[in-house]
Amino acid sequence: MGSRSxxxxxxxxxxxxxxxxxxxxxxxxxxxxxxxxxxxxxxxxDKGVIFxxxxxxxxxxxxxxxxxxxxxxxxxxxxVEPMGLFWAMAPETxxxxxxxxxxxxxxxxxxxxxxxxxxxxxxxxxxxxxxMTEGARRILLGLKEGRIQGVLFLxxxxxxxxxxxxxxxxxxxxxxxFLSGISxxxxxxxxxxxxxxxxxxxxxxxxxxMPILENITLLPSGHVDVRDTIPDPDTEGNRGSLIPxxxxxxxxxxxxxxxxxxWNSLFAQQAAARLRHHGxxxxxxxxxxxxxxxxxxxxxxxxxxxxxxxxGKVMVFGGEVKAHLEAQRDLWRRVQEFFRKHLKDSNTGxxxxx
Numbered sequence: 022m023g024s025r026s027x028x029x030x031x032x033x034x035x036x037x038x039x040x041x042x043x044x045x046x047x048x049x050x051x052x053x054x055x056x057x058x059x060x061x062x063x064x065x066x067d068k069g070v071i072f073x074x075x076x077x078x079x080x081x082x083x084x085x086x087x088x089x090x091x092x093x094x095x096x097x098x099x100x101v102e103p104m105g106l107f108w109a110m111a112p113e114t115x116x117x118x119x120x121x122x123x124x125x126x127x128x129x130x131x132x133x134x135x136x137x138x139x140x141x142x143x144x145x146x147x148x149x150x151x152x153m154t155e156g157a158r159r160i161l162l163g164l165k166e167g168r169i170q171g172v173l174f175l176x177x178x179x180x181x182x183x184x185x186x187x188x189x190x191x192x193x194x195x196x197x198x199f200l201s202g203i204s205x206x207x208x209x210x211x212x213x214x215x216x217x218x219x220x221x222x223x224x225x226x227x228x229x230x231m232p233i234l235e236n237i238t239l240l241p242s243g244h245v246d247v248r249d250t251i252p253d254p255d256t257e258g259n260r261g262s263l264i265p266x267x268x269x270x271x272x273x274x275x276x277x278x279x280x281x282x283x284w285n286s287l288f289a290q291q292a293a294a295r296l297r298h299h300g301x302x303x304x305x306x307x308x309x310x311x312x313x314x315x316x317x318x319x320x321x322x323x324x325x326x327x328x329x330x331x332x333g334k335v336m337v338f339g340g341e342v343k344a345h346l347e348a349q350r351d352l353w354r355r356v357q358e359f360f361r362k363h364l365k366d367s368n369t370g371x372x373x374x375x
Contacts, residue, residue, distance in 0.1 A: 031132055031146035038149040041128065042318045042353060044104050045148050049134050052084040057137030059096070060086070062106035064130045068120045072110035072322045074098075077137065106132060108346055110322040116335050118315070118324040124152035124174075125159070180204040180364030183271075184356065187283065187314065191215055194264040194292070195222070197271040205363035207274045207356050209316050210281050213292040214254035214262040230254055230262040237332070244326060244335040248282045255291050266292060267299035272363045274305055276352050278312035282339035307355060312348035313340020319349045 028051040039045055052058060061075040076096030078086045089103045097109035107130065112119070121128065130148040135141065153159070156177035182205040185193035190211015197206040199222045212230075220227040232250035239245055254263050266273070273296070275289040286308070293306050309316070315324050315338055323345060329336040340348075 029134060029143040031134055031144045033132070033146055033148050037146060038127075038151065040154070041150045041152050042320070043150075044320065046103055047088040047106065047132060049078075049080070049086040049144065050084065052080040052086065052143075054080060054082050054084050056080045056084065057094075058086060058143065059135045059137055059140075060088075060106060061133045061135065062110060062130055063133075064110065064119075064128055066120045066128075067122045068117075070117045070120070071113045072119060073113065074106050074109040074111065076105060076109075104320045106130075107320040108323060109342075112322070116326045116328045118327050119322050121152070127151045178364060182360045182364050183207065184360075185209065185211060186316065187211055188216065190284075191264060194266050194269075195220055195227070197269040197273070198264055198266050199225075199268075201270075203269070203271045205274070205360055206269075206271045207276070207359060208289070208292075209276045209352070210278055210284050210314050211288065212251065212254070212284060213264060213266070213288045213295070214251075214259070215264060216251065216262075227264065228261050230259055240337065244337050245329070245332060246282045246337055247332075248285060248339075251285060253287070263295070267296060267301060270303075272303050272359070274307070274356065274359045276316060276355075277306065277308045278314060278316055278340060278345075278348065279308055279310045280312060280339040280341070280344075281314045282337050283314040305359075307352065309344070309348035309352070311341045311344035313345050314338035316345075316349055316352050319346070319353050321349075 030050055032048045034046040034048065049058065057077060057079050059075055059077050063071060063073045065071050074097040076093040076098060078091050079094060080086050092101045093099050093105060098105040128150045130150060132146045132148065133142060134144040136143055154176065158175040160173040162171050162173055181203045183193045183196060183203060184207045186209040190208045191214060193206050193208055194213065197203045214230045215227045217229050219229055230251060233252055234250060236249040237245050237247055252259055275292060277286045277289040279286050289306055293304055296304050313325060323342060324338060325340065326335050326337045
């Protein structure tokens with residue numbers, strides 16, 4: 022934490038260093054009573070894209086701005102929003118999603134306080150947001166592990182759990198269906214059928230369900246809505262692509278955004294119905310009426326749209342900003358509770374068959 026003025030300082034509570042999913046509380050002290058200031062935030066992601074937010078505040082009679090109590094008078098958001106300087110950040114490069122590849126390093130969020138009239142920089146502070154918890158292992162997967170390439174994260178604690186979103190949702194359901202030892206699977210806005218490429222497991226091949234490009238909707242903005250491109254998996258001719266999740270002993274958490282413009286919320290209901298049809302109640306479904314596609318960790322910059330290289334157009338993801346924010350807060354709490362509940366008593370001696 023630093024300051025350009027001995028009178029004005031920014032405090033990040035309870036600490037300027039925290040995990041990426043934890044809130045921090047911003048306070049500015051040493052201002053004149055009722056002084057107007059502009060608070061600005063910025064970060065640079067791993068691709069070099071800069072994200073920014075700003076908002077105007079008015080100090081109270083003691084010369085303090087406390088984002089837990091003080092309302093924003095205008096800017097990237099309005100009203101009392103303790104973490105508004107974080108979730109309201111938007112990319113300087115339009116339609117960019119915040120990218121974090123190297124979780125061994127932190128994201129640094131800079132908070133600046135500027136004089137409301139002159140623009141003079143009064144104080145500054147930096148919030149370090151860490152990603153790797155103590156005891157977690159990061160294992161690079163390459164050619165020695167077969168056809169799998171990527172990074173395996175092994176957090177401390179018992180059991181195997183899978184957290185998935187979007188396309189990784191059908192991969193997660195496939196792993197839970199064919200591999201042993203997976204105790205809990207969280208599926209967020211994905212598909213209940215295999216999508217785009219054939220899925221191979223031993224002598225089993227699940228054919229892909231292919232998108233119908235004619236169903237892309239061109240919006241007046243020139244952006245595209247692809248929600249209806251994936252056909253209904255549970256119809257004649259498509260059922261061969263459905264993932265046999267009834268074979269799984271995993272617990273499932275299905276999370277659905279009803280304003281998702283990327284995947285149809287119908288898929289979660291079909292997955293739940295399939296399990297119920299086979300006499301299983303090893304699942305729960307939670308829905309968020311006005312949330313969009315990327316239900317991720319709270320306080321990350323929202324991604325309402327992104328350029329799709331294959332389509333050559335900007336694709337929208339849906340959701341109302343405030344409703345999406347509340348959905349992320351609620352879901353992240355549910356996901357952590359789900360894994361705590363279903364992993365703590367799991368058998369760690371059982372080895373997955375890869």
